């Protein structure tokens with residue numbers, strides 16, 4: 001069952017918020033070409049056709065290899081600024097009006113980019129995006145879990161000592177297997193004491209106990225993925241009761257094989273259990289998707305029409321860390337868009 005072209009058109013124009021999307025992981029072939037052109041020693045191709053091939057992944061290891069080759073293109077504060085602003089441009093094209101972008105500053109500072117210059121670059125891009133593209137960006141600084149406690153220490157330091165105005169939350173990404181969540185508690189404690197919200201990835205590739213750890217040890221206020229929550233009815237009930245949203249990324253889950261097939265994706269079970277579900281794109285160009293496509297996937301999996309899709313968009317606004325005024329404004333935009341669509 002496919003989504004009608006009319007529904008695609010509705011989704012494309014729907015004002016949206018995105019809560020789970022990674023900075024480097026959002027580098028589209030267009031952006032990668034622009035970055036590669038700045039660094040002539042790279043093996044990343046710059047011609048659009050060659051790049052399309054380059055972005056066709058054979059397996060997950062290949063995805064990691066390509067991801068790291070893009071990380072290697074981000075060497076100067078100007079690269080950081082270019083990436084950030086161009087990611088916002090790709091968002092504006094999809095009518096994403098607000099995004100909490102997951103940034104991993106450790107991968108840049110470790111590579112020698114000055115921390116202050118890094119913060120200036122992302123903030124400069126944020127201000128320009130708001131003014132020129134009408135996209136509001138906020139930052140979530142995340143610990144790359146695979147880099148261990150040294151990365152956790154550096155990320156907590158950057159977030160609490162140098163965190164820019166746009167920083168609102170603190171996260172934890174990377175692999176879950178072999179990277180237990182509780183060891184990161186002291187870093188989350190520090191970030192939360194500094195007023196940052198807690199948004200770790202959990203339950204993407206491991207079971208519900210990782211989600212419990214994220215809640216109990218890291219004070220999670222939203223869960224990145226949370227796919228395995230459906231294995232534990234008590235956990236689903238807890239998430240629903242305490243209004244702890246899940247950041248669901250359907251296509252990503254297939255690409256990483258966290259879920260075998262879209263037809264087996266548990267998003268419907270999450271919704272049926274009363275959990276506040278948001279739909280997100282994770283590393284969109286790398287998974288061959290974008291947020292509009294994820295909404296189309298969700299419409300199919302959940303059987304949504306225009307009203308249902310507008311509700312889904314409002315879920316993301318509700319689950320965001322916007323203030324009450326910002327939420328009311330975006331809710332009103334979504335309502336107005338739906339009303340105009342239904343009237344025409």
Ligand SMILES: [Zn+2]
Pocket residue numbers: 020022173201224282
């Ligand atoms: Zn993610």
